[in-house]
Amino acid sequence: xxxxxxxxxxxLGWNTMARAAEVDAEGPxxxxxxxxxxxLKDLDANRAAYKKDPSKVEALVEKHLLPHFDTAYAAQLVxxxxxxxxxxxxxxxxxxxxxxxxxxxYGNALADFTGDRLKVYPLKLDPNAERAxxxxxxxxxxxxxxxxxxxxxxxxxxxxxxxxxIEGISYVKSFREDFGGGD
Numbered sequence: 001x002x003x004x005x006x007x008x009x010x011x012l013g014w015n016t017m018a019r020a021a022e023v024d025a026e027g028p029x030x031x032x033x034x035x036x037x038x039x040l041k042d043l044d045a046n047r048a049a050y051k052k053d054p055s056k057v058e059a060l061v062e063k064h065l066l067p068h069f070d071t072a073y074a075a076q077l078v079x080x081x082x083x084x085x086x087x088x089x090x091x092x093x094x095x096x097x098x099x100x101x102x103x104x105x106y107g108n109a110l111a112d113f114t115g116d117r118l119k120v121y122p123l124k125l126d127p128n129a130e131r132a133x134x135x136x137x138x139x140x141x142x143x144x145x146x147x148x149x150x151x152x153x154x155x156x157x158x159x160x161x162x163x164x165x166i167e168g169i170s171y172v173k174s175f176r177e178d179f180g181g182g183d
Contacts, residue, residue, distance in 0.1 A: 028132040028152040028159045029123035035068055036136075040115040050110070057110050058103045070153065070160035071099045077162070078175040098175070130154045 042060060043050065050057045075095040076083045083091065121135040134150040151163035151170075163172040 027123070027125060028150075029120060029125070029134050031068060031152070031159050032134045032136065032150055032161075033120040036118055036120065037115065039110075040113070040118075043110060043113065044115070061103055061110065068159075068161055070155065070162045071095050073153070073160070074098070074162045074172055077172050078179055080176055082179070132159070 039060075046056075050060065072091075072095050075091070075098045078098065079086065079091075079094060086094065117139040119137045119139075121137070123132060123134055125132050130153060132152045134152065136148045136150070138146045138148050140146060146167055149165040150161045151165065152159045152161045154160075163170055165171075
């Protein structure tokens, strides 16, 4: 399961902030698809380097993921009631630790991922929608297919992903249970 999480979370990445705004304007499904293709292109071009030095995978994910992932919102949902009593410094430290934990635990699985293993399903979305779920499917090396859904919300900076649901399991909900963030 962990390699699928790495792939699902990291495929939200993208190359530049300027292109990010263009993708955001296209909508959530296009954001996921285009970002995934950009990440895969970079992986294909530098696969040997990423396999040799796993820290480069973390740097790649950090560079490409942050423009499209609402880590602060996800961290707030994970902490739940504890978010309200945390100081701004505690919140910042948790957001950073939460994000780096994901990178550390799941980033290295990306080095073996290839584009033929991902399918992004089309999304019909009301132009006024504030939230969306982009459905994708990842094919494992044994041929089985795993449903991976991205939850996104419209922010002032465009569409941002805040959760990944893999085989019906939300990573935000899982972490929330681990951290006792229930209300």
